[in-house]
Amino acid sequence: MQVFLNGRFVPEAQAVVPITDRGFLYGDALFETMRVRKGQPVWWGRHLERLQHGADYLKLVLPWPEDELQRFAIKLIELNELPESVLRLTLTRGSGSRSYSPKDASRPTLAMSLHPLPPVPSKLRLVTASLRVSSNDPLASFKTANKLVQVVARAEAEARGADEALLLNTAGHLAEAASSNLFWLADGAVCTPPVADGALRGVTREVLLEICRARNISATEQSLKPEQLFCADGVFLTNSVSGIVPVSELDGIVLNQSPFVAELQAALESASK
DSSP: OEEEEEEEEEEEGGHHHHHOOOOHHHHOEEEEEEEEEEETTTTTTHHHHHHHHHHHHTOOOOOOOOHHHHHHHHHHHHHHHHHOOOEEEEEEOOOOOSOOOOOTSSSSSSEEEEEEOOOOOOOOOEEEEEEOOTTGGGGGGOBBBBHOOOOOOOOHHHTTOOOOEEEEEESSOOOESSSEEEEEEEEEEEEEEEETTOOOOOHHHHHHHHHHHHHEEEEEEOOOOGGGGGGEEEEEEEEEEEEEEEEEEEEEEEEEEOTTTHHHHHHHHHHHO
């Protein structure tokens, strides 16, 4: 497998970064994960816009403009002959001195790698994670390389025989799943937690909300306690790799299923082609 690292295409085994890289030392980095369909990264512009916003906030520098990065990504897909896959882009601040201070790091590291497309599950079982995320956290809007809460939550879920973890915020409201945004159907509306409650501003989340507005489907962002999901007409998760996946149960309790989720799946699939 070939990977892209700092302007070069190299075999994966040769793609190494210094032990002094701040992405390794402190998680001082951002990443984006996107679906590759027919040799093209899906929603590339949206992912790069979020990456750029995160870079601006953290004062990281993208070494190449967006259009050149896209050419690198497409060449990587062609080199590996993986037109249906997952693309991961990682941007770190680069190497610096042993200190939290970033002042000595001036050459960022940028890597892109491809991964096999995993099978999309028909339904997911959720359990509530023990760890909480913060509400009104400005970093929650970006995909930073600090994901220990999500790592621990997913490990808990798997240890309990579930597929994914549900994360609450410190106020006890719904935030998101470990690797997905959360949606539910109630009173004819498509609902999701607001970003202020600790949810990532997911690319698929934003696309789905736009689809709802374009089709005059009621879509709202609202704070909700987890027990209220048991009364929802349907619950589902979204992310850039799997699209929309229904949730079948939460903490061992079976949830309602709605045929409208399949309609939203079809609408999203159509919009991503």
